[in-house]
Amino acid sequence: MNFEGLKIAIQSWAEDRKLTDPVPQAVKVGEEFGELCGAILKNNIPLIRDSIGDVLVTLIILSKQLGHDPVECLQEAFHEIKDRKGKTVGGSFVKEESTQVESDIKTRLLDLLESCRDPSTGSINKYLVVEKLMDQ
Numbered sequence: 001m002n003f004e005g006l007k008i009a010i011q012s013w014a015e016d017r018k019l020t021d022p023v024p025q026a027v028k029v030g031e032e033f034g035e036l037c038g039a040i041l042k043n044n045i046p047l048i049r050d051s052i053g054d055v056l057v058t059l060i061i062l063s064k065q066l067g068h069d070p071v072e073c074l075q076e077a078f079h080e081i082k083d084r085k086g087k088t089v090g091g092s093f094v095k096e097e098s099t100q101v102e103s104d105i106k107t108r109l110l111d112l113l114e115s116c117r118d119p120s121t122g123s124i125n126k127y128l129v130v131e132k133l134m135d136q
């Protein structure tokens with residue numbers, strides 16, 4: 001069965017059980033996600049697989065309760081990230097907007113260092129750097 005078929009079967013399963021309230025369902029999503037995090041920490045592969053499935057099932061049910069198609073939400077999310085530029089830092093993808101701030105800070109720091117260079121020796125006066133940083 002493909003994702004669309006599974007989605008319909010899961011939503012029908014939830015309807016049969018009168019699961020219509022998104023508030024307890026949102027809590028359930030959180031519970032299942034917590035189990036997934038625990039499984040990752042334990043490196044328990046069967047539990048990781050089980051938890052990924054549970055997270056998806058609970059999200060599919062929540063989407064229906066909130067009146068949104070999870071496949072459309074997935075398409076919109078992917079459309080938003082597919083051309084995003086940035087870099088991976090510490091295992092997490094950081095958007096270019098964030099890296100732009102880092103870049104601006106780096107540029108300001110390099111400008112500050114250059115302003116502390118002794119023209120006669122070419123070396124950076126570290127005492128002047130500290131003094132200028134304290135003034136920032």
Ligand SMILES: [Mg+2]
Binds near residue numbers: 032050051054
């Ligand atoms: Mg579970």
